[in-house]
Amino acid sequence: MSRSRPLIIGHRGAPGYRPEHSLASYELALDLGVDAVEPDVVFTKDGVAVIRHENEIGSTTDVADHPEFASRRTTKRVDGSDHTGWFVEDFTWEELAALRCRERLPKLRTRSADFDDRYPILRLRTLLDLVATAGDREGRAIGVVLEIKHATYFASLGHDVAALLAAELRSAGWDSGVRPLVIESFEQHILQRMRDRGIRAHFIYLLEAEGSAHDLLAAQGPDAPTYAEQLTGAGLDRLAREVDGISLDKRLILDDPRGDDGVVAEAHRRGLDVYTWTCRPENAFLSPSFRCGTTDAAFGDWEGEWRRIADAGVDGVFVDHPDLGVAFFGRSGADR
Known part of the structure; x- marks a missing residue:
């Protein structure tokens, strides 16, 4: 990626200010100038791609207040x-x-909670159209970083996830590479299936700080490689043949004992882009050495943590507060 700064991605829109994955969250992220927004995609009983962080929705919707759905x-x-x-x-x-x-x-986010119960759940198609319209209006290429959630699980329910998403992307005009599309998942198999269906996108594999990918566990059981093993030299060699980039839990960068010659540099040497998640300013989400004050909701030394991430040379960052992300990461490395 030939950029003087990382791609700034509105993580679930602008959830530092509006309920995540709501129309207001995405509209605000776009207004604040992000390069792309990130929807998480799950599927309804009738195969509609909808935007929710998880398939369980009790904590992010008013479903518990609907007696008709109590059962x-x-x-x-x-x-x-x-x-x-x-x-x-x-x-x-x-x-x-x-x-x-x-x-x-x-x-933690009382300002965002003031907007509860105002906005319906979004379909993926609604967001694709919103971003396309915003990009055309502003005369700039605004991207979508589409995360496919629980692909193996939904396949077990009978959903052909790749077919459903490919059809949606083609119908919306997001399949040809004309608009900047990234497809990411913690399950590498679904990325390959999307590529096999001819979707032109940048394919990014998400890795946790510990554990193993669920699709590998389902296929290989205890023999499945861990995320740590996938980030060794041999593991990165293999990933470089299969995906365009990786997206890392920020702890893998902040706690990397190798410093400047750590996992980001190793991935770059193999031609892989490196994204990281998630840049948030509240103490609750900062590494311990960057926390200030006594409350989880207070902003700590987020600039100090983010500077460490920027100095690692990442190619993309996920932010919950797009105004802070654009102001901080929007400057070139030489200006920081």
Whole structure:
């Protein structure tokens, strides 16, 4: 990637100020000048791609206030963990459209919680059209960084995730590479299936700080490689043949004992782009050495942490507060 600064990505829109994945969150992110926005995509019972961080929606919508849906509260095992609540795959799109978005962290982000219950759940198509229109209006290329959530799980329910998304992207005019599209997932197999369907995009593999990818666990069991093993020299060699880049939990950069010759440099030497998540200013999300004051909601030394990330030479950053992200990362490395 030939950029003097990282790509600035509105993570779920602008969730530092508006409930995540709501129309208001994305509109604000676009107004604040991000290079791209990041929707997480899951699927309804009738195969509609909708934008939610997880398929469980009890904490991010008003579903619990709808008595007609009370009987759908249940416990499910998703990607190896049990979750209790309401799940998008148990609703049709028409039913989900009756729900409204809520702030996930109301005690931490009280300003955002003031906007609860105002905005409906978004379909992916609505966001694709919104971003395309904004880019045309502003005369600049605004991208979408589309994260596919729980692909193996949804496949187990009978959804052909790649086919559904490919059809949606083609219908919206986002399949040909004319508009900047990144497709990312914690499951590499779905990235290959999207590529096989002819979708022209930049394919990014997400890696956690610990554990293993669920699609690999499902296929290989205890023999599945860990994320740490995938970030060794041999692992990066293999990834460089299969994806365009990687996206890392920021701890993998901030805690890397190799410093300037760490994982970012190793990936770059193999031609891989490197993104990182998530740049947030609140103490609750900062590494301990950058926290200030006594409350989780207070802003700590976020600039200090972000400077470490910028100095590592990353190619893309996910931000919850787009105004801060644009102001900080929008300067070239020489200006910082």
